[in-house]
Amino acid sequence: MQLLRGTKDILPDEIILWQYIEKTAAKIMKLANYHEIRTPIIESTSLFKRSIGNGTDIVNKEMYTFIDQNSREITLRPEGTASIARAFINNKLYKNHTTQRLWYLGPMFRYERPQQGRQRQFHQLGVECIGSLNPIADAEVIRIAHKLLNELECPDYTMEINSIGQLEERKKYKQSFVEYLEPYINDLDNNSRNKLYTNPLKILDSKNTKTQEIICNAPCLYDYLEAPSKKHFEKVCEYLEFLNIPYNINTQLVRGLDYYNYTAFEIKTNSLGTQDTICGGGRYDSLIQELGGPHMPSVGWAIGMERLLITIKNQLNKKIENNKPLVYLAVDSQNTEKEILNIIQLLEKKDISYNLDLDNNSLQKQLKKADKQGAKACLILRDYETKNNCITLKKLSTSEQQQFNIIHINDLIKTLKNMN
Ligand code: ATP
Ligand code: MG
Secondary structure, eight states: OOOOTTOOOOOHHHHHHHHHHHHHHHHHHHHTTOEEOOOOSEEEHHHHHHHHOTTSHIIIIIOEEEEOTTSOEEEEOSOSHHHHHHHHHHTTTTTTOSOEEEEEEEEEEOOOOOBTTBOSEEEEEEEEEESOOOHHHHHHHHHHHHHHHHHTTOOSEEEEEEEOOOHHHHHHHHHHHHHHHGGGGGGSOHHHHHHTTTOGGGGGGOOOHHHHHHHHTSOOGGGGOOHHHHHHHHHHHHHHHHTTOOOEEOTTOOOSSTTOEEEEEEEEETTSTTSOEEEEEEEOSSHHHHTTSOOOOEEEEEEEHHHHHHHHHHHHHHHSOOOOOSEEEEEEOSSOHHHHHHHHHHHHHTTOOEEEOOSOOOHHHHHHHHHHTTOSEEEEEEHHHHHTTEEEEEETTTOOEEEEEGGGHHHHHHHHHHHO
16 A cells, blocks of 8 residues: 555654654743644635635645535645634634634645645644734744744744735736736746736746746836835834844745735745745735634744754754663563563653563563663563562663662662663
């Protein structure tokens, strides 16, 4: 049986890194009053059509959608924000009228061409700050992303930021932009040509050199923004400067999803090649209202866990101590099972990690295995120990051996604890 294309098993060696990221994120979130939320992986297809938007690649090409036994149209979530907006409304999280700060981590699904940093099942870690129009909220979520990446020692990343204004402003801009592009229609790359009348703003994102050359002289979205949009953007930039968070303004930055307004940002790293964006986010002031909830201006981001991991794997591996068992239990006798079970319970009680050899190998082989697995000590139980009511401790770094009478087992535990 083969693994499905674009999916990956995450094996124990790598899980240690995931757990480290999760722990670091949870700590930062807790300090900033962000609370974890877990929503279902399946949702009604209409949720994503209405929120992400019909002209987008996600809705048009990338969703895993199926009909269930009761003829409902169901989609595996391609991102987190829409589900959180739905959960926010369904559970009336707006009822105490304060800003809600939420974070999540979980698998997302998009039918894309798998390559380095691009999978069909991938994971996003994200935050949503719901209920504030204050530009400090934008700065807050950006600061949290920045703090997390710094704490994880993510190398060489830069943040790009832009304001994409309000729907009306974008409408006017789209019109001028399309008019500008029409004479060049045959020179655009295929993908951009297809987007000219469906989702023209995404053409700004094109990586094609010819298309980029054409765009160079196109009208600029920023010039179509009115005072409130500009003021919000200036404030966000001012706070970022105050916080010493470096950023570049990229007037061509737009986001793939329809529901964004005002602030849009992306964090990129130089160590990833083409799939270089590790974090994407922005403000979405009308989404919750559009889905049937109250007016709740919001801002958030999502980090792609797999891309983040590619960039920080080496540093993390050096930093994180493997969860190696401290004690290896080597048994060379037929009659010691019950004693071993007793010792295991005792070790557990004292938080000492252990690995019991189950292979019935010779003691010599067991000691070698203990060493190979990085255990610090070996507890040896042979007929000799049973006869003498004792247990032998062998320190693997020095090969020094010591015997402890079962009556003085606490001395053994103390010695083990000191080795930790
Ligand atoms: P891209 O331009 O790379 O397709 P996107 O704009 O579709 O990204 P978002 O929807 O903003 O991505 O998702 C936020 C983050 O999630 C991305 O910056 C990326 O790190 C990660 N991500 C998105 N799609 C995938 C995928 N198919 N595989 C792995 N990570 C992904
Ligand atoms: Mg994409």
